């Protein structure tokens with residue numbers, strides 16, 4: 001038998017046994033809980049002095065675009081909403097120390113962790129919406145949206161840089177992954193003016209979306225939908241608090257960092273089914 005033929009047979013055996021081990025492994029597959037369907041979120045009235053009033057999302061997006069120049073992404077999203085509430089209600093908004101939100105730039109002080117625009121949106125929810133379960137739902141909705149949607153799509157009335165950035169899907173809420181994904185797709189450098197314009201417009205998209213979410217919540221029409229991601233849902237069946245492993249928590253897209261190893265794909269199910277709960 002020549003060498004090439006032997007290699008082909010060998011490869012066939014490896015692929016074949018891998019595939020059948022994989023099929024066999026599926027016999028041990030745990031039963032996944034059903035995915036959460038659309039769920040109406042009930043508005044909870046509060047006596048807080050931080051009142052809300054319906055905002056125009058397009059105006060909010062334009063304001064974020066402008067404020068980006070003053071203090072970058074987190075600051076821009078936060079101020080785009082709060083400055084409008086300050087115009088309407090005066091105090092306590094008028095004397096809010098907006099400058100503190102500048103810390104969130106480039107994933108918190110340039111560290112590349114959570115995208116600043118999302119951090120600004122979450123800070124708004126923390127200030128305006130009462131109660132952790134409701135805050136968590138609204139934040140998860142925004143963060144999941146950000147992971148999956150191709151952005152930027154915002155078009156400013158007057159562009160600061162006359163450049164229409166291509167959009168990209170981040171698959172991650174991290175500044176680092178979001179920026180670098182875009183750099184790969186667009187071919188521009190991470191420190192280029194084009195990348196800054198991309199983030200400036202993405203910040204407007206997030207501000208726009210935040211205004212939509214707040215409007216819906218405060219008019220009691222918000223429906224939680226799509227927060228539950230199929231992939232994350234499956235991973236958490238075993239690794240989350242209701243699983244036997246119970247060794248992690250979180251809702252972010254697991255696949256942005258973990259590519260499933262072949263060993264995991266083949267052995268996770270039988271290994272798991274034999275595991276005892278500690």
Ligand code: HEC
Nearest residue numbers: 030231234235237238254255258260261264268269271272
């Ligand atoms: C059927 C249950 C099950 C599911 C579903 C599952 N895992 Fe696992 N996973 C395991 C078991 C069992 C181990 C071995 C860990 C041990 O024995 O402590 C493991 C180990 C891991 C490890 C450690 C290193 C490795 O690769 O072996 C990582 C990372 C991991 N899983 C990530 C994930 C991700 C991401 C998902 C979703 C795509 C996922 N798991 C879905 C059962 C599962």
Ligand code: HEC
Nearest residue numbers: 232235236239247248249250251252253254255256257258
């Ligand atoms: C931002 C990147 C990132 C994301 C997203 C992420 N992980 Fe991890 N994960 C890590 C790092 C880093 C470690 C620690 C180093 C390691 O063991 O790989 C880790 C460790 C783990 C381990 C333990 C591995 C071991 O060796 O025992 C499990 C299990 C795991 N992650 C599951 C998940 C699941 C499930 C999700 C989705 C909800 C997820 N991870 C999302 C980066 C990430």
